[in-house]
Amino acid sequence: MDRSNKPSAIGVGASLPQPTLSIKDNVIEASLPSGQSVTVHLYGATVTSWKTNGKEQLFVSEKAHLDGSKPIRGGIPLVFPVFGPPPQNHATSSLPQHGFARNSNWEFLGKSSSEAPGRDGDQTDLTVKLDFGLSHSMLTEEFREAWPYEFGLVYSVTLTKDTLETALQVRNEGKQNFEFQTLMHTYLNIADISDIRIKNLESKTYVDKTLNATTHTESSPALAITQETDRVYQSLDPAVPIVVASAKDDQPLFSITREALNDVVVWNPWIEKAKGMADFGPDEAYKNMICVEAGSVSGWQTLEAGEAWEGAQSIKSRL
Numbered sequence: 001m002d003r004s005n006k007p008s009a010i011g012v013g014a015s016l017p018q019p020t021l022s023i024k025d026n027v028i029e030a031s032l033p034s035g036q037s038v039t040v041h042l043y044g045a046t047v048t049s050w051k052t053n054g055k056e057q058l059f060v061s062e063k064a065h066l067d068g069s070k071p072i073r074g075g076i077p078l079v080f081p082v083f084g085p086p087p088q089n090h091a092t093s094s095l096p097q098h099g100f101a102r103n104s105n106w107e108f109l110g111k112s113s114s115e116a117p118g119r120d121g122d123q124t125d126l127t128v129k130l131d132f133g134l135s136h137s138m139l140t141e142e143f144r145e146a147w148p149y150e151f152g153l154v155y156s157v158t159l160t161k162d163t164l165e166t167a168l169q170v171r172n173e174g175k176q177n178f179e180f181q182t183l184m185h186t187y188l189n190i191a192d193i194s195d196i197r198i199k200n201l202e203s204k205t206y207v208d209k210t211l212n213a214t215t216h217t218e219s220s221p222a223l224a225i226t227q228e229t230d231r232v233y234q235s236l237d238p239a240v241p242i243v244v245a246s247a248k249d250d251q252p253l254f255s256i257t258r259e260a261l262n263d264v265v266v267w268n269p270w271i272e273k274a275k276g277m278a279d280f281g282p283d284e285a286y287k288n289m290i291c292v293e294a295g296s297v298s299g300w301q302t303l304e305a306g307e308a309w310e311g312a313q314s315i316k317s318r319l
């Protein structure tokens with residue numbers, strides 16, 4: 001993941017095609033000349049579409065609320081500063097499930113283009129990065145009271161020829177330390193849940209939220225999803241990709257590497273839970289999604305006054 005943000009040398013006085021950007025009704029869309037595109041709603045800075053070769057790579061529920069009345073059911077909602085229901089007697093206790101980042105209005109900080117060396121020698125691959133910001137003063141009064149810390153978030157969404165990268169920087173801009181959890185709640189679009197296997201989780205410890213949060217060790221080298229699944233895999237090596245592979249030919253459909261996000265949640269609501277979610281639809285759509293969520297959620301990150309932390313994921317898709 002090169003997020004060095006080198007300014008584009010091409011395009012200055014040259015006629016090479018450049019990334020395009022559109023901003024309409026609080027929705028930002030960027031496209032690369034090679035055809036890939038990404039869409040981000042300012043509500044939650046939620047990535048709601050990522051297309052490569054005209055194919056949608058992210059799942060969004062047909063019943064998702066896109067009007068800012070509810071976190072968006074699909075794409076990549078961002079979880080911060082607490083994952084799941086907040087614990088009692090903690091600084092996050094008064095916040096809603098998964099915190100406030102996914103249900104706050106972010107600001108668009110701008111677009112930057114950069115060039116990466118092309119795969120075939122002298123060719124250059126363009127990338128486009130979109131930055132979004134959220135800080136204490138932008139929160140609703142209710143959230144400001146529930147979590148009264150001076151923080152700054154910068155969320156960067158970078159589109160390359162074959163990857164989507166999302167990076168979150170958390171800054172403590174106040175005088176007191178705070179604790180946080182964060183997670184990129186990625187809904188991957190798949191043709192059929194019975195045709196995928198999740199690899200590189202074998203021998204890893206996980207908490208099974210469908211079994212009273214008991215701890216287990218993964219025995220499968222290629223995990224099939226055959227029922228409601230809600231597992232928090234812990235202490236993974238972020239450089240080892242989590243691979244969602246096709247069961248038919250064992251080829252990767254998605255490959256996810258991370259930086260400083262050592263936990264991975266695997267979630268599929270399955271039949272009954274899907275039916276029970278008012279914003280999930282159609283009912284059968286649980287077959288077309290798998291959430292593989294890179295995060296830092298099994299403990300708390302403590303951020304001291306003036307300090308910053310950064311975590312990131314890079315999702316590569318089969319083109």
Ligand SMILES: O=P(O)(O)OC[C@H]1O[C@@H](O)[C@H](O)[C@@H](O)[C@@H]1O
Pocket residue numbers: 084097098185209230231265267293
């Ligand atoms: O319905 P929400 O708040 O978007 O959460 C969806 C799921 O998100 C997952 O990350 C959690 O592990 C699940 O327990 C939860 O059900």
